[in-house]
Amino acid sequence: MNSFLALLSRDIRLATRAGGSAMLALGFFAAVAALVPLGVGADLKLLGRIAGGVLWVAAVLAALLSLDRLFQADFEDGSLDQIALGPLPLEAAAFAKIAAHWLTTGLPLTLLSPVLALLFNLPEEGYAALVLSLAIGTPAASAIGAIGAGLTMSIRRGGLILPLLVLPLLAPAVIFGAGAVISSLDGLANGALWLLSAFSLAAVLLAPFAAAASVRLNLAG
Amino acid sequence: MLFELANPKRFLMFSGKLLPWFWAVAAICLAAGLYLGLFAVPPDYQQGDTVKIMFIHVPAAWVAMMAYGLMAVASAFGLINRHPLADVAAKAAAPLGALFTALALITGSLWGRPMWGTYWVWDARLTSFLILLFLYLGYIALWNAFDDEVRAARATAILALVGAVNLPIIKYSVEWWNTLHQGEGIFVKGGSLIAPVFLWPLFLMAVGYTFLFSALWMVRIRTEILARRARSLQLQAGGL
Numbered sequence: 001m002n003s004f005l006a007l008l009s010r011d012i013r014l015a016t017r018a019g020g021s022a023m024l025a026l027g028f029f030a031a032v033a034a035l036v037p038l039g040v041g042a043d044l045k046l047l048g049r050i051a052g053g054v055l056w057v058a059a060v061l062a063a064l065l066s067l068d069r070l071f072q073a074d075f076e077d078g079s080l081d082q083i084a085l086g087p088l089p090l091e092a093a094a095f096a097k098i099a100a101h102w103l104t105t106g107l108p109l110t111l112l113s114p115v116l117a118l119l120f121n122l123p124e125e126g127y128a129a130l131v132l133s134l135a136i137g138t139p140a141a142s143a144i145g146a147i148g149a150g151l152t153m154s155i156r157r158g159g160l161i162l163p164l165l166v167l168p169l170l171a172p173a174v175i176f177g178a179g180a181v182i183s184s185l186d187g188l189a190n191g192a193l194w195l196l197s198a199f200s201l202a203a204v205l206l207a208p209f210a211a212a213a214s215v216r217l218n219l220a221g
Numbered sequence: 222m223l224f225e226l227a228n229p230k231r232f233l234m235f236s237g238k239l240l241p242w243f244w245a246v247a248a249i250c251l252a253a254g255l256y257l258g259l260f261a262v263p264p265d266y267q268q269g270d271t272v273k274i275m276f277i278h279v280p281a282a283w284v285a286m287m288a289y290g291l292m293a294v295a296s297a298f299g300l301i302n303r304h305p306l307a308d309v310a311a312k313a314a315a316p317l318g319a320l321f322t323a324l325a326l327i328t329g330s331l332w333g334r335p336m337w338g339t340y341w342v343w344d345a346r347l348t349s350f351l352i353l354l355f356l357y358l359g360y361i362a363l364w365n366a367f368d369d370e371v372r373a374a375r376a377t378a379i380l381a382l383v384g385a386v387n388l389p390i391i392k393y394s395v396e397w398w399n400t401l402h403q404g405e406g407i408f409v410k411g412g413s414l415i416a417p418v419f420l421w422p423l424f425l426m427a428v429g430y431t432f433l434f435s436a437l438w439m440v441r442i443r444t445e446i447l448a449r450r451a452r453s454l455q456l457q458a459g460g461l
Contacts, residue, residue: 217372
């Protein structure tokens with residue numbers, strides 16, 4: 001447990017201090033979201049309708065931004081070998097890294113999302129669903145992204161392949177997340193949030209094993 | 222039986238004997254299916270001649286899904302049994318699967334233009350096939366990114382298995398998404414409602430496509446085995 005917490009707090013500190021990726025992800029999230037009205041026009045009614053979808057897509061992209069370094073940075077400076085040799089099972093280490101990634105990207109994105117939704121003129125009914133769906137769904141992005149990060153960590157330009165691997169797998173999260181916002185705008189029963197919860201839980205539960213396996217194969221030989 | 226064949230040398234011999242038969246069955250079934258489908262079958266009372274695209278389109282979609290299944294099974298064998306032939310089989314299936322997926326998408330959109338009035342509809346099946354194509358492309362890209370074959374095989378095997386777990390969820394979520402956004406239901410499911418005249422060519426085409434895929438798959442596996450052998454001979458000879 002101690003080594004788990006040590007790894008978790010180390011990764012959080014690395015992400016939040018100078019040169020870290022947490023603020024970058026937030027800035028990217030806001031910039032992508034701000035670009036959309038410039039592209040689709042300033043029709044407030046339309047923007048309010050697509051706000052959930054746009055913010056969801058932007059959140060997934062922002063989460064991807066820092067994922068390629070999740071294992072790679074530690075792999076390159078050798079600390080990943082130390083982590084693998086240490087008492088913590090690699091699965092638990094992967095879980096710690098996923099948790100740290102979510103705490104430094106997914107969570108801040110979720111907290112920032114209502115402000116951006118305001119710029120998109122999201123109707124009031126949508127806010128709770130937007131924040132809830134991002135809070136529930138972004139862990140899945142970190143978890144599934146960690147599999148891609150593990151697979152590509154020894155590839156020099158892995159960051160270019162990572163989105164192609166991860167984005168198709170995240171389609172359900174975007175569908176359920178943005179769907180939850182739309183259903184609450186339409187006053188429908190919100191089954192999407194439950195489906196999103198199920199998807200996210202399964203992803204967070206299973207992904208550490210796949211991520212650990214992919215780290216192992218890259219460390220071996 | 223399966224494990225005996227796992228010996229590359231035995232696989233080469235066995236598949237070499239099998240291949241001409243597979244080519245023959247594929248050619249006969251495809252020729253007969255195309256003749257029946259394009260010339261003998263009457264135009265549909267609603268769709269007219271465009272219904273005949275179905276004979277090219279539907280079997281391609283079936284084979285595209287089957288290829289992913291086979292790729293995932295081969296990946297599981299490669300990961301668990303650590304057998305190079307299973308790795309090669311998984312690698313060889315991916316471009317074929319991508320090709321059949323693209324064929325299904327293209328023929329589907331060609332059918333959609335006269336029938337739906339547009340090349341592309343965000344229909345549940347079209348969307349899940351598009352995602353399937355991306356999964357194939359990601360798989361191929363990951364294979365090409367590694368220099369080391371063993372490492373590439375392990376990594377892609379994990380990706381294929383993660384994709385196999387996720388595919389049903391993607392399919393389900395896309396269906397749910399689709400019914401949420403558009404209740405018109407443009408896509409009316411045929412299923413067993415198809416008249417028997419249409420069923421025969423479809424069956425022949427499905428068999429033909431399956432044998433065509435199998436033959437191409439075997440050729441690709443054989444090529445890869447021989448290429449690796451050539452490379453190791455070259456290394457032994459000291460040149461590169």
